[in-house]
Amino acid sequence: MATSKRILECDLKGGNLVRTMIYPGTFDPMTNGHLDIARRALHLCDRLIIAVLNNSSKKTIFSVSERLNMAKTALEGLPGCHVMHYDGLLVDLFQKEQACAVIRGLRSESDFRFEAEMAAANKLLLPGYETCLLPCRSDLAFTSSSIVREVASYGGDISGMVPAEIIDVIREKFNRTDYRDKQNRRQQNKDV
Numbered sequence: 001m002a003t004s005k006r007i008l009e010c011d012l013k014g015g016n017l018v019r020t021m022i023y024p025g026t027f028d029p030m031t032n033g034h035l036d037i038a039r040r041a042l043h044l045c046d047r048l049i050i051a052v053l054n055n056s057s058k059k060t061i062f063s064v065s066e067r068l069n070m071a072k073t074a075l076e077g078l079p080g081c082h083v084m085h086y087d088g089l090l091v092d093l094f095q096k097e098q099a100c101a102v103i104r105g106l107r108s109e110s111d112f113r114f115e116a117e118m119a120a121a122n123k124l125l126l127p128g129y130e131t132c133l134l135p136c137r138s139d140l141a142f143t144s145s146s147i148v149r150e151v152a153s154y155g156g157d158i159s160g161m162v163p164a165e166i167i168d169v170i171r172e173k174f175n176r177t178d179y180r181d182k183q184n185r186r187q188q189n190k191d192v
């Protein structure tokens with residue numbers, strides 16, 4: 001189905017067109033880069049679903065409920081923004097929510113290659129699927145969830161990288177004894 005037709009067929013509530021977009025990610029954890037994309041995406045649609053998904057090639061540090069709660073806290077108060085977890089294919093969620101496009105942030109050429117592959121694969125699975133790539137703010141071009149995790153694991157300052165409301169949750173995760181024990185055990189195994 002052509003996108004324009006799909007947009008026209010989105011929910012008509014009280015005569016108003018409701019354009020739904022999905023911003024999917026692992027969000028392990030959500031960063032200021034993600035927050036900026038979400039805020040800007042809200043200017044392009046009426047309803048933005050932040051979908052906390054699983055990327056099978058990533059082993060996450062934060063559990064699904066921790067990632068979900070952090071995203072909810074960081075995005076609280078943004079009108080039209082809904083945070084949810086989905087355990088399945090993105091195209092299935094796209095169809096279920098009658099979305100008109102998926103939003104993804106673009107930081108670099110390497111991001112583009114990954115995004116182009118993902119967009120093409122999803123389009124093959126669902127012809128009506130569309131991707132909208134938003135270039136990230138230049139001051140956030142080097143922010144990533146893995147850099148946040150790395151800095152936080154050494155007790156460094158993550159305040160410029162993540163929303164203020166979730167700093168304590170991230171710090172606490174890396175301070176927890178079970179996390180530190182696991183890291184120590186891993187290090188000991190490497191040393192022998």
Ligand code: COA
Nearest residue numbers: 024025026027033053055089090105121136143144145146
């Ligand atoms: N600013 C700063 N950083 C950004 C950013 C931005 N605007 N946009 C992305 N990033 C970073 C993230 O911090 C993250 O960094 P990291 O890799 O160092 O941890 C990385 O770019 C991308 O992570 P994220 O945005 O959380 O999403 P993802 O690429 O892991 O998401 C899914 C991929 C979940 C959308 C994809 O795997 C998926 O759709 N899964 C569902 C199953 C499915 O349908 N699979 C088929 C896909 S073809």
